[in-house]
Structures are given as structure tokens and as C-alpha cells.
Amino acid sequence: MFKMRVSVKKTVQWSFVLTTLYIASxxxxxxxxxxxxRRPSLDRGxxxxxxxxxxxxxxxxxxxxxxxxxxQKRNKSVGYGNQExxxxxxxxxxxxxxxxxxxxxxxxxxxxxxxxxxxxxVKQLNPSKILSGNRTLFTAxxxxxxxxxxDIFIGMKTTERYHRQRxxxxxxxxxxRAKEETFIFTDEEDKEYKLKAGDHxxxxxxxxxxxxxxxxxxxxxxxxxxxxxxxxxxxxxxxDNYLNVNQLVKLLNNYKHTDDVYLGRTSLSHxxxxxxxNSPDLKKVKFWFATGGAGFCLSKALALKMKTYAGGGTFxxxxxxxRLPDDVTVxxxxxxxxxxxxxxxxxxxxxxxxxxNIPPEKLSQQVTLSYGDxxxxxxxxxxxxxxxxxxxxPTRLLSLHCMIFPDEDVCKRKRPS
Ligand code: UDP
Ligand code: MN
Numbered sequence: 001m002f003k004m005r006v007s008v009k010k011t012v013q014w015s016f017v018l019t020t021l022y023i024a025s026x027x028x029x030x031x032x033x034x035x036x037x038r039r040p041s042l043d044r045g046x047x048x049x050x051x052x053x054x055x056x057x058x059x060x061x062x063x064x065x066x067x068x069x070x071x072q073k074r075n076k077s078v079g080y081g082n083q084e085x086x087x088x089x090x091x092x093x094x095x096x097x098x099x100x101x102x103x104x105x106x107x108x109x110x111x112x113x114x115x116x117x118x119x120x121x122v123k124q125l126n127p128s129k130i131l132s133g134n135r136t137l138f139t140a141x142x143x144x145x146x147x148x149x150x151d152i153f154i155g156m157k158t159t160e161r162y163h164r165q166r167x168x169x170x171x172x173x174x175x176x177r178a179k180e181e182t183f184i185f186t187d188e189e190d191k192e193y194k195l196k197a198g199d200h201x202x203x204x205x206x207x208x209x210x211x212x213x214x215x216x217x218x219x220x221x222x223x224x225x226x227x228x229x230x231x232x233x234x235x236x237x238x239x240d241n242y243l244n245v246n247q248l249v250k251l252l253n254n255y256k257h258t259d260d261v262y263l264g265r266t267s268l269s270h271x272x273x274x275x276x277x278n279s280p281d282l283k284k285v286k287f288w289f290a291t292g293g294a295g296f297c298l299s300k301a302l303a304l305k306m307k308t309y310a311g312g313g314t315f316x317x318x319x320x321x322x323r324l325p326d327d328v329t330v331x332x333x334x335x336x337x338x339x340x341x342x343x344x345x346x347x348x349x350x351x352x353x354x355x356x357n358i359p360p361e362k363l364s365q366q367v368t369l370s371y372g373d374x375x376x377x378x379x380x381x382x383x384x385x386x387x388x389x390x391x392x393x394p395t396r397l398l399s400l401h402c403m404i405f406p407d408e409d410v411c412k413r414k415r416p417s
Contacts, residue, residue: 147252149245151232154181155222157215157292158239159208160188166239171196172410173401178245183225185218212326215292216319219326223310226303232257235297236327240351242369242397243295244404251347251367252297260340261299262330264290265348274322274332285322288342289331294350295368296330302340309333356382364404371395387411 158167163186175182175197184201186193187208194201202225206217219236226234233252237243255261271286290296298306309318310333319329334340347365349355351372360383363369372379373395380396387399402411 144256144258147232147249147257149178149181149249151257152178152181152248152252152297153226153229153231153234154178154183154243155226155234155236156182156184156239156241157218157222157236158184158186159210160186160190161208162239163190163193167193167196169395169397170239170242173397173408174243174245176408177405178243181245183222184239185222187214187218212319212324213316215326216316216329219330220310220313220315223303223306223315224312227307227311232300233297234300234303235295236292237295237368238293238350238370240293240370240373240395241295242400244364244367244369246404247347247365247367248297251345255299255343257300259299260302260305260338262290262296262302262334262340262342263298263345263348264296264342265294265346265350266342266344267291267294267350267352272324272328272331274324274328276322276336278321285332285336287331287335288344289328289335290342290348291350291352292325292327292330293352293370294348296327296348298330298334302334302338305338305340306333309337351379355379358382360384363400369397369400371397 156170167184179200182200184197185204185206186201187204187206189203190201202221204218204221206221207214222236223234235243235248251263255263266288271288273284273286276283276285309315315326315329318333319326322329322332324332331342335342345367347367349358349366349369351370355370355372356379358366358369358381360381363381363383369381371381380394381400383396383399383403387393387402390396393399398410401408405411
């Protein structure tokens, strides 16, 4: 009896051992057959197999994952509206257009990693936190490095008959400090000024007239060149403007190139009224514009949005649409078509103001200054004595430059007495 119980026990033990061995070998050989298919094992992160192409399924790109994660959240309606999510997705995609160097790219990636879904097992953030997280994320541009002079495209309008009369003073003063950034748009070949400005003197196909079409033509050429430059800011000046480049950089650092920003100074005390000839009932529109003679700047975000209306020469047709000059057309596109209001900056100054009224001690803070050279109504800035007199420096721009940058070579010609 005892012997029988022992043999039953042994049989049970053996059958257990054999069963275990059988299961283990089945498992082992089934793995072998996978290996014998020569399919590589799945790497970390590749959780599925692309059966069509017989390769590990491509890991979705970071952007795909972010978009997927956002749309999953949207589908689950985790506490914020579809529109906002949609808006964030669009922002995310368009934000990447603003990355202009490797440092910013890394910064951008780091910020976007925060949006990826948390790893498995990590507690999901509550929706309100996700939302505020997104806000931080989408203002990632706060983390962009400071704007430098090299981030600015400066376009200047001139015409052949003004080369000698107006360009020299600019070339030997402020343009010297922004040589790489400044492009001078003219209308005729000029060997002498080509030597002075090199390939920064752009001979456009625009006619040498002070007509709406000719001015719009130059603005169109300038805008297209700006787009190619991929810079953060597009700034425009006339050839009778003094541009304090340091002050410009300082000013632009108060704004984000990723926001829609239109900076300049109005010359009228009321919005201009124009007729939109594209509207069936010739609708009248009212808007503000920054006067071109004082200079103005557009952020990259806004300039890119303008592309539909201003890119590839189309700017000229918008000029025709309202039959007004180039600077007014910029205002029309920004304020009326793109709903971006002008930000009035009184540091831009044209000769349509009383320039002599600017207190001398405030001159060095201005972003732009100008001069009116009509013999009867001379409109020039008032400087404290020193440097050059009215005969040596009729526009006063040279003296202004020397007041701001006394160590420049051009100022050594004469020291204040
Ligand atoms: N301009 C031009 N073609 C012309 C006349 C002027 O491109 O036939 C440019 C000029 O070089 C300047 C701007 O247009 O940059 C404004 O011209 P100006 O200062 O003579 O006139 P304003 O409008 O200031 O009175
Ligand atoms: Mn002028």
C-alpha cells in the first residue's frame, strides 16, 4: 500500500517535470521560428510591425506624436474645447517656421517634449494643468534668444537722382553700422554707388518716378527679398532717414517676432479712408498706417501672413486695389485684411513732423529721424552746439551720428570745440 502511494507520487512528480519541459521547449522553438524569419527584433519604442512592408512600424515623428496626443485628448474632451486644441496644433506647426538656428531648435524640442503623453504608469496630469502646460509650451518663443541686429532686414527705397544727394550721408553714418542688414532698392545702374554699396545696392525693374506704382514696385521687390532672408523682422526706411540701429534692436526686443506686430508712426490724426475696389459694392474701409517716411517694421509672423497679398509681386495689385501708395497699402493689408492693428511708436520720426521740436537730449533715444530739405521750410533737428555746422552738415544727420557715436572715424574730422 505504502509502495503504491510512493509510485503514484513519483508519477505525478515526473509528469509535472515533463509537462514543464514540454511547455518550455515549445516556447523556445516558437521563438526560434521567429528568429529564423530573419526579422529583426523590435527595438524599444517600436511596438508594432508593419505587415505590408515587413519592417518594424515607423516610430511616429515627434510632431506626429504631439498631434496624435493632442487629437486623442480632444477626442476624449478632457476639459478644453476643440477650437483651442486645433489652435494649439496649428500654432505648434507654424511655430516651427520661426526656428532660425540650432540653439532655438533645441529649445523648441525641449519645450515640446513637455507635451508628449506621460510614460505608462505615470499619473496623467489633470486637464487644467495640461492646458496651462500648453500655454507655457506655445509661448516657447519667450525662450528664444535676444533679437540681434543680424535678425533684422532693413530695406531702403531710393531713386537714381537721389544717390549723390542722399545716399552718401547715410553710407558714411548709420548704414556703416548695419552694412550686412541693409539693402538699398533703386531704379538705375550706378557704377559709383555699386562700388560704395556692393551687392547691397539692388537695381529693381521699377521706374524712376515718384508714382504710386513705382513706389509699390520697390516695396514689392523689398518684401520678396525679405522673405528669402528668413529674418525675424522686416524694417523699411526712406533714403532721408537716419536709423539708430542700436535703438532699433532695443525696440524690437520688446516684441516677439512670432507675434503679429506692425510698428510705426502715423502721419495723420485720423484713420485713412480707402475704397476697396475688390468688394462688389466698392466698400469704404478705414484704417491706420505707418508713414513710410518715418520707417516701420513688421514681425516675421505678420510678414509671413502677408504673403498671400504681398508675395511674388502681388503687393502691386493690392496697391491698385485701394489706389494708394505703398506705405498705406501695408497698413491696409495689416489692419484690414489681417486684422493686425498698428502699434504706434513715437520713436519713429518723419519730416512730416516738426523735427526741430524734439528736445536735443531725446534725439539719441529715437529710432529714426529725418530732415525736410525744402529751401523755404527747412525742417531739421535741433542739436546742441558742436560737431558740424549747418553748412558742413545741412541735414544735421552727420552731427547727430557723431553725438551718438563720437568715436566713429567720420566724426574725427572735427571734434566739438
Ligand atoms: N523715391 C523713389 N522714386 C522717386 C522719388 C522718390 O523711389 O521717383 C523714394 C525716395 O528715394 C524716398 C521715398 O521715395 O526714399 C520718399 O521720397 P521723398 O523723400 O522724396 O518724398 P516724401 O514722400 O518723403 O515727401
Ligand atoms: Mn522724404
